[in-house]
Amino acid sequence: MxxxxxxxxxxxxxxxxxxxxxxxxxxxxxxxxxxxxxxxxxxxxxxxxxxxxxxxxxxxxxxxxxxxxxxxxxxxxxxxxxxxxxxxxxxxxxxxxxxxxxxxxxxxxLLGRLTKDPIPEVRDTALVNKHTSWKMRLEGAQNPETDAKTLDYLGVLGTEIEPGASPILSSMVRRAVALNPNTSAQMREKLATDPSEEVRRAAGR
Incomplete structure (x- = not known):
């Protein structure tokens, strides 16, 4: 050619x-x-x-x-x-x-959709993306299948991570973490001294 x-x-x-x-x-x-x-x-x-x-x-x-x-x-x-x-x-x-x-x-x-993925690793990764909505974070914190590492992240939202976040929304997520059976003992101890009384009360149950 x-x-x-x-x-x-x-x-x-x-x-x-x-x-x-x-x-x-x-x-x-x-x-x-x-x-x-x-x-x-x-x-x-x-x-x-x-x-x-x-x-x-x-x-x-x-x-x-x-x-x-x-x-x-x-x-x-x-x-x-x-x-x-x-x-x-x-x-x-x-x-x-x-x-x-x-x-x-x-x-x-799109992250919200991925928090419903059938594979736990995909769901947990979506939950710790900073653009995931508070609604999805709350549902993830309530989910007994969410792993302890992800709950460690969700348990400090509004305090150590995103300190300027809505006090109401972030405390709702931390309270759900305190009540989740997968939450580690270390995270539960931290939540027992949380700024929110509701979170402290949940951690003490």
Missing amino acids: TDENSNETTAAQDFEPLTETYERLRHSTDSTELSEFARRPLPDRADQASFSRATALLEAVAGNPHTPVEDRLFLAQTMPFPNVLIKLSVDAEPVVRQAVAANEDSKNW
Whole structure:
């Protein structure tokens, strides 16, 4: 193939309609091509058209199970784009969903969904993300399946962590931690000296 023909082929690929490229990547079984797309540097945000196209195609790559797990994990750890993270939040691999739960660019409603994940590690990771809603934190603190390490985190919200948080909401979470059977003895002792009387009372039960 001559250089001129090669350039024409490249140009044709560059101008492939977005929907066609999206569908091709969504159904592709070529793991090498999918991996290359997952790792490709994003265009400069100043080039809005190219940037939007690239993020849209990443959604297709993220949702394709033929994309190698390590590349889906990479996207879950590094991407700030809701459309990509939504795809990865329902990934078949728990380690990918857990990375979405840890990603601080994940929206609170998406984290809320992950606090209901069937895998404990995913749920617990979502509960300690700083963007998780107080409603989800409270439910996590009340859940007898939440592990002691996560309860240690929830038990100091509003005191040692996020000291400027709502006193009412944070004390509700700490009280629930005090009543949770999985809470460690050390955390229960700490809650026994909590600034909130309700939390102290719950810890003493």
